[in-house]
Amino acid sequence: MKALTCFLLLVSMATSAEEASYTAARAAMVEELRRYAQILDDTDAARISDAVMASMNTVQRHELVPQSGRRFAYENRPLPIGYGQTISQPYIVALMTELIEPDADDVVLEVGTGSGYQAAILAELVDHVYSVEIIEALATRARQDLLRLGYKNITTKLGDGYYGWAEHGPFDSIVVTAAADHVPPPLIEQLKPGGRMVIPVGSRFMTQTLLLIEKTENGEVITRQYGAVRFVPLTGQH
Numbered sequence: 001m002k003a004l005t006c007f008l009l010l011v012s013m014a015t016s017a018e019e020a021s022y023t024a025a026r027a028a029m030v031e032e033l034r035r036y037a038q039i040l041d042d043t044d045a046a047r048i049s050d051a052v053m054a055s056m057n058t059v060q061r062h063e064l065v066p067q068s069g070r071r072f073a074y075e076n077r078p079l080p081i082g083y084g085q086t087i088s089q090p091y092i093v094a095l096m097t098e099l100i101e102p103d104a105d106d107v108v109l110e111v112g113t114g115s116g117y118q119a120a121i122l123a124e125l126v127d128h129v130y131s132v133e134i135i136e137a138l139a140t141r142a143r144q145d146l147l148r149l150g151y152k153n154i155t156t157k158l159g160d161g162y163y164g165w166a167e168h169g170p171f172d173s174i175v176v177t178a179a180a181d182h183v184p185p186p187l188i189e190q191l192k193p194g195g196r197m198v199i200p201v202g203s204r205f206m207t208q209t210l211l212l213i214e215k216t217e218n219g220e221v222i223t224r225q226y227g228a229v230r231f232v233p234l235t236g237q238h
Contacts, residue, residue: 022062025074030057032076033091048094052102055124056094061087064115064145083135085232087115088177092210092229094121099198099212099226100173102126109169109190111161112177112234116142119154122175129154130168132161134236160236164190171195178234179208183223193217200231 030053037048062073065087069079078086088096096118102108106126110119113133119142122129131154133139139158146154157165161176162184169190176187176199183199191197195215202208210226 022060022074026057026061029061029074029076029090033094036076036091037094048098051125052094052098052121055097055121056090058124059117059120060149061090061117063149064117064120064142081115081138083138085114085135085138087117088231093118095226096175096177096198096210097121097125100175100196102173106172107168109165109171109174109187110177111164111174111187113139113142113156114177116146116154116156118175118177119156120146120149120151123151123154126172127153130165130171131156132159132165134158134160162186162234162236166190173197174199176200176234177231179203179229179231180234183211183213184234188213188215188221191215193219198226200229203233 033048033056034053062070065073065079066081072079076090078089081087102122102125104127107128108122108126110122110129110131113119113131119129119131133142133156136158139156143156163186170192171190172192172195174187174191174197176197179200179202181201181203183201187197193215194217197213198210199213200208200210208229208231210229212224212226214222216222
């Protein structure tokens with residue numbers, strides 16, 4: 001019994017040390033993102049707010065990547081998550097979140113759940129996130145991981161995100177985490193007047209551009225560009 005107690009104590013100490021290491025790495029990542037954002041701010045890129053940075057410092061990215069990639073979880077770069085997909089670079093996640101100007105009362109649609117990381121970042125800032133993933137294994141894993149981490153304001157489903165999730169729309173904002181060769185009309189339709197959508201547009205082997213789509217109160221659509229990016233392609237029957 002004594003030996004078992006000692007063993008459990010050692011396991012607990014090792015777990016605490018590991019979590020402390022991840023916490024420190026996450027804080028260091030956020031400081032790196034602040035410096036990166038300040039440099040880019042001189043070239044008219046969006047400045048990342050304290051609220052978005054706080055969410056980046058809260059979400060446990062290491063819990064949303066495969067075990068083999070955990071040691072790289074807090075580096076400012078994309079990581080593979082299997083099935084030909086990636087978890088986006090933290091700065092791009094922060095930028096896309098900032099561009100939709102999240103509010104505590106917002107309901108947001110995410111197209112491309114992936115690992116669940118972008119959904120978790122959004123869930124720290126808005127009322128509810130609806131997220132659609134087309135790859136069944138990723139959809140299942142993300143749903144399980146997000147529930148395990150305690151996110152009760154994220155609802156996921158398996159489906160083709162090109163068509164959005166009309167039954168829960170219209171949405172205050174939409175975040176698309178895969179590159180389309182055009183802006184999907186169903187997503188424009190499901191965006192509220194006054195809403196904002198951020199989406200990478202372009203083909204897999206050519207330049208992709210991060211677009212901010214704004215729908216005015218009278219339904220006019222305004223598009224702004226926020227630089228070159230590289231995302232996996234949006235897939236589906238469309």
